[in-house]
Amino acid sequence: MTEVAIVGATGYTGMELVRILSRHPQAKLAVLTSRQQAGKLYSQVFPGLLQAVDLPITNPDFRAIAKKAELAFLCLPHSESQDAAAALLKLGLKVIDLSADFRLKSAAVYKKWYGPHRYPALLKEAVYGLPELYRQKIAKARLVANPGCYPTSVILGLLPLAAKGVMEPEVIADSKSGVSGAGRSPQPSLHFCEIAENLRAYNIYGHRHTPEMEQELSAAARARVRVTFVPHLVPMNRGILSTLYVKLKKKLSLDNLFDIFRESYQDEPFLRLLPPGTLPEVAQVRGTNLTQIGLSLAPSGREAVITSALDNLVKGAAGAAVQNFNLMQGLPESSALESLPLVP
Numbered sequence: 001m002t003e004v005a006i007v008g009a010t011g012y013t014g015m016e017l018v019r020i021l022s023r024h025p026q027a028k029l030a031v032l033t034s035r036q037q038a039g040k041l042y043s044q045v046f047p048g049l050l051q052a053v054d055l056p057i058t059n060p061d062f063r064a065i066a067k068k069a070e071l072a073f074l075c076l077p078h079s080e081s082q083d084a085a086a087a088l089l090k091l092g093l094k095v096i097d098l099s100a101d102f103r104l105k106s107a108a109v110y111k112k113w114y115g116p117h118r119y120p121a122l123l124k125e126a127v128y129g130l131p132e133l134y135r136q137k138i139a140k141a142r143l144v145a146n147p148g149c150y151p152t153s154v155i156l157g158l159l160p161l162a163a164k165g166v167m168e169p170e171v172i173a174d175s176k177s178g179v180s181g182a183g184r185s186p187q188p189s190l191h192f193c194e195i196a197e198n199l200r201a202y203n204i205y206g207h208r209h210t211p212e213m214e215q216e217l218s219a220a221a222r223a224r225v226r227v228t229f230v231p232h233l234v235p236m237n238r239g240i241l242s243t244l245y246v247k248l249k250k251k252l253s254l255d256n257l258f259d260i261f262r263e264s265y266q267d268e269p270f271l272r273l274l275p276p277g278t279l280p281e282v283a284q285v286r287g288t289n290l291t292q293i294g295l296s297l298a299p300s301g302r303e304a305v306i307t308s309a310l311d312n313l314v315k316g317a318a319g320a321a322v323q324n325f326n327l328m329q330g331l332p333e334s335s336a337l338e339s340l341p342l343v344p
C-alpha cells in the first residue's frame with residue numbers, strides 16, 4: 001500500500017484523482033491540501049464523497065506531507081508546482097506533477113512560453129509521463145511530468161505516423177475541449193452565459209501546449225514536426241475531440257493506415273482503434289482512461305484525417321497520473337482505471 005498526498009485536491013484534476021484513488025487497491029489517500037478549504041473535511045466540501053473520503057483538508061505544508069506520504073500528486077497551477085516538486089523530492093518523496101512545469105526538456109523553450117525555470121536540473125531529470133512512449137523510464141522515475149490534456153489527444157493521434165516516418169512534418173490539430181480543462185477558479189470568460197450555446201477558438205499560434213506536442217512528435221519522427229494548433233472551447237463539462245489533418249509522404253491504402261496504428265497500439269491497455277467507418281466521440285470515453293482513435297483516408301491516399309477523443313480529466317490528467325503511479329510502484333498498469341464510459 002502506498003500512502004499518497006494530493007496537493008491542490010480541491011481543483012478539477014485533484015477531485016478526479018481523489019475519486020479514482022479512493023477506489024485504488026494499493027493506494028491510501030493520506031494528505032489532501034487546499035489553502036482555501038483547510039480545516040474542513042473533504043466530504044464537507046464535496047458531499048458526494050460522504051463516507052467515502054472523510055479526510056481533513058490541510059494547508060500545503062511540505063514537511064507535514066513528507067511525514068504522512070511517500071508519493072505526491074501535484075495538481076497546482078504551472079510555476080507553483082516547481083517549488084513544491086523540488087521541496088518534496090528533497091524530502092524523499094516521488095512526485096507526479098500534473099502541471100506543465102516539467103514537461104519541456106529545454107529551459108529556453110520553457111522560458112519562452114512560461115517564464116524562467118527555477119530548477120533546470122529537475123527539468124532534465126523529469127520523465128514525460130506518456131506511458132505509450134516512455135513506459136520503462138516512468139517505472140524508474142522519481143519525478144514524472146504528466147502530459148497536458150490537448151497534447152495527449154494530439155500526440156496519441158499522430159504518434160504511429162510520426163514514428164513510421166510516413167507523415168509530412170507540418171500538421172494541423174483542431175481540438176475542442178470541455179470547460180473543465182480551464183480549471184475550477186472563476187473567470188468571467190468561463191461563466192455559463194459566455195460558454196452555453198457558444199463555440200469559440202482561442203490562442204491560435206499562441207497556446208502553451210504547442211511546444212509540448214512539437215517536442216514529442218519531433219522526437220518520435222526524428223525530424224522537426226510543426227503543429228498548427230487551434231483549440232476551441234465547447235459548452236460541455238469534460239472531453240476533448242482532436243481532428244488532425246495530415247499529409248502523407250507516400251500513397252497509402254486504408255488497410256496500410258490501419259496496419260500502422262494496429263502495429264503501434266495493439267498492446268496498449270487504454271487505446272481503442274475504432275473500426276473503419278466508426279468515429280470517436282467524447283461521450284464514449286467520459287469518465288474513462290481511454291483514448292479512442294478513428295482513421296479516415298482521402299480518396300487520393302495522400303491525406304489522412306485522424307480523430308481522437310479522450311476525457312481531459314481522466315486520460316488527459318488524473319487517469320494518466322494514476323497510470324504513471326501504477327508503473328512507478330510496480331503495480332498492474334490498469335489498477336483503478338478500468339471504468340467504462342458514463343453514457344449519456
Ligand SMILES: NC(=O)c1ccc[n+]([C@@H]2O[C@H](COP(=O)([O-])OP(=O)(O)OC[C@H]3O[C@@H](n4cnc5c(N)ncnc54)[C@H](OP(=O)(O)O)[C@@H]3O)[C@@H](O)[C@H]2O)c1
Binds near residue numbers: 010316
Ligand atoms: N483541468 C484539466 O483538464 C487539466 C488537464 C491536464 C492538466 N491540467 C493541469 O493540472 C494543474 C491543475 O489543474 P486544475 O484544473 O485541477 O486546476 P484548479 O481547478 O484551478 O485547481 C488548482 C488547485 O490547486 C490549489 N492551489 C492553487 N494555487 C495554489 C498555490 N499557489 N499553492 C498551493 N495550492 C494552490 C487550489 O486550491 P486552493 O486555492 O484552495 O489552495 C486547487 O485545489 C494545472 O497546472 C493544469 O494546467 C489540468
